[in-house]
Amino acid sequence: MSLFDDKVKKQLQEALKPMVNNVNLALFTQTLECNTCRDTHLFLGEISELSDKLTLTVWNFQTDKDKAEQYGVDKIPAIVVLDSENRDHGIKFYGLPGGYEINSFIRIILEMSGLKEQLPDDLMKRIQGIKKDIHIQVFISLTCPYCPDAVSTAHRLALESEHIKADMVESSTFVPLAIKFNVSSVPKTVINGTQEFVGTNPLGKVLDFIEKV
Amino acid sequence: MEFNLSLSAVATDHRAVPMDKNKVYDVIIAGGGPAAMTAAVYCMRKGVAAGFVTVDIGGQVGETSGIENYLGFNYIEGSQLVEKFAGQMKQFEIGLSEGYAVTEIKDGREKEVVLENGDRYRAKSIILATGNRWRKLNVPGETELTGRGVAYCAICDAPLFAGKKVAVVGGGNTGIESAIDLAKIAEKVTVIQILDRLTADKVLIDAMQQFNNMEVLLLHEVKEIQGDKTVHAVVVKDTVSGGEKSLDVQGIFISIGLMPNTDMVKGVVELNGFGEIVVDCSCKTSAPGIFAAGDVTSVPYKQIIIAAGEGAKAALSACDYILKE
Numbered sequence: 111m112s113l114f115d116d117k118v119k120k121q122l123q124e125a126l127k128p129m130v131n132n133v134n135l136a137l138f139t140q141t142l143e144c145n146t147c148r149d150t151h152l153f154l155g156e157i158s159e160l161s162d163k164l165t166l167t168v169w170n171f172q173t174d175k176d177k178a179e180q181y182g183v184d185k186i187p188a189i190v191v192l193d194s195e196n197r198d199h200g201i202k203f204y205g206l207p208g209g210y211e212i213n214s215f216i217r218i219i220l221e222m223s224g225l226k227e228q229l230p231d232d233l234m235k236r237i238q239g240i241k242k243d244i245h246i247q248v249f250i251s252l253t254c255p256y257c258p259d260a261v262s263t264a265h266r267l268a269l270e271s272e273h274i275k276a277d278m279v280e281s282s283t284f285v286p287l288a289i290k291f292n293v294s295s296v297p298k299t300v301i302n303g304t305q306e307f308v309g310t311n312p313l314g315k316v317l318d319f320i321e322k323v
Numbered sequence: 324m325e326f327n328l329s330l331s332a333v334a335t336d337h338r339a340v341p342m343d344k345n346k347v348y349d350v351i352i353a354g355g356g357p358a359a360m361t362a363a364v365y366c367m368r369k370g371v372a373a374g375f376v377t378v379d380i381g382g383q384v385g386e387t388s389g390i391e392n393y394l395g396f397n398y399i400e401g402s403q404l405v406e407k408f409a410g411q412m413k414q415f416e417i418g419l420s421e422g423y424a425v426t427e428i429k430d431g432r433e434k435e436v437v438l439e440n441g442d443r444y445r446a447k448s449i450i451l452a453t454g455n456r457w458r459k460l461n462v463p464g465e466t467e468l469t470g471r472g473v474a475y476c477a478i479c480d481a482p483l484f485a486g487k488k489v490a491v492v493g494g495g496n497t498g499i500e501s502a503i504d505l506a507k508i509a510e511k512v513t514v515i516q517i518l519d520r521l522t523a524d525k526v527l528i529d530a531m532q533q534f535n536n537m538e539v540l541l542l543h544e545v546k547e548i549q550g551d552k553t554v555h556a557v558v559v560k561d562t563v564s565g566g567e568k569s570l571d572v573q574g575i576f577i578s579i580g581l582m583p584n585t586d587m588v589k590g591v592v593e594l595n596g597f598g599e600i601v602v603d604c605s606c607k608t609s610a611p612g613i614f615a616a617g618d619v620t621s622v623p624y625k626q627i628i629i630a631a632g633e634g635a636k637a638a639l640s641a642c643d644y645i646l647k648e
Contacts, residue, residue, distance in 0.1 A: 113326075206324075210402075255402055282482045295469070
């Protein structure tokens with residue numbers, strides 16, 4: 111049985127049409143002891159069928175340890191979004207980006223392919239000024255209508271800076287991690303484990319938090 | 324599994340520019356919802372120099388899941404409608420500041436808008452469309468524990484309370500909708516209502532009867548929210564007997580309605596008893612050159628389509644004012 115019905119399939123096809131360059135999705139999974147790995151694999155299999163510019167590479171978290179290490183994958187299911195040259199920009203989805211989160215997933219695919227809204231010069235300057243290693247984790251739930259905005263902002267920052275990595279974390283899939291960061295409202299953004307905020311913030315304001323790290 | 328796709332193509336043709344501190348704008352629009360964005364489109368089409376200052380683009384519409392009463396769309400997701408509004412606005416070279424709330428409005432022949440980060444922008448006229456925010460309980464513990472068990476969006480945060488005990492404050496439509504969303508997944512839901520009955524629509528009250536993990540406390544009010552890193556308990560008071568008791572819960576969802584964002588204009592324009600900006604039928608406030616539109620005003624019925632219409636009217640009134648000045 112497929113995850114997407116015909117209507118969703120058509121919508122996704124349409125949404126992916128403007129892709130410029132190829133994008134490769136790398137999935138880290140395993141067959142046992144991972145409840146959502148199978149669905150995530152199905153999801154990526156189906157979505158990569160919907161555009162000839164999308165490819166899927168599947169790695170086994172247990173046996174392909176070197177690959178997991180290379181991309182900094184520490185839990186599964188994990189999706190790493192790579193550009194047409196298979197370069198890593200530090201953009202990951204931990205958990206299946208279903209529900210409302212499909213929007214942040216499509217958005218970063220388009221942006222990674224080269225279709226992106228230009229950022230104002232002052233913001234680009236601030237992003238280029240970041241020299242510390244920054245790790246952003248955005249905790250979300252799939253029923254939250256404005257969570258994709260928080261994820262997209264974090265991913266865009268990662269795309270523009272080699273020093274920034276950004277993860278979407280589906281809170282129900284990674285419960286211990288959500289508990290560790292006291293996540294009880296989403297979206298909750300945690301930066302290097304020290305700075306945090308609940309809700310969505312525009313890019314400039316997220317930079318305010320990053321600059322405090 | 325559901326997929327709530329709402330993405331229109333990534334807009335690459337946006338022409339909005341950053342706000343300019345040295346410029347005197349014809350009109351500055353404060354707020355980011357349908358009233359503000361409609362006002363922006365009308366102002367730009369009239370050819371006046373407009374600035375747009377907002378915390379976020381979309382306002383409450385961005386937090387709404389399905390909309391079925393904005394004409395032209397049988398059904399549209401809130402975030403999708405916001406993208407359409409924003410796309411139409413950003414096709415103009417409008418001044419834009421996003422992320423910082425307006426903290427002060429200074430009236431005079433030349434008016435000034437002060438933002439929370441200290442930025443100041445000047446204009447000949449102002450349109451206030453700052454909307455509403457969730458009403459707070461104003462009890463000890465609420466602010467400290469917000470995002471740590473105190474929550475305002477049940478559809479967003481319900482999954483985080485699977486198997487836990489939660490309280491919902493408010494017996495209106497939002498409160499009961501929240502309680503139903505939570506009852507599907509939480510161990511127990513306690514609805515706390517200050518009145519002697521629930522005020523939600525009958526369909527919702529009927530729907531809540533099917534859950535046996537729900538309890539309703541009528542004539543009770545919240546006195547305190549307790550916890551350290553996260554919420555542990557809520558202290559409620561029986562308003563008849565005066566007796567207090569502590570409920571053992573890990574979360575509390577507050578659904579007691581909305582309040583207007585008018586702190587920045589207290590003493591500048593006339594407000595009514597609800598704190599809303601009083602406007603006449605052409606969106607004029609008590610201060611010449613300051614206009615208001617949408618949910619922040621005394622206009623009844625908080626609806627997207629009404630806010631948008633009021634935004635158009637406020638823009639036309641402001642353009643008229645600029646011309647005559």
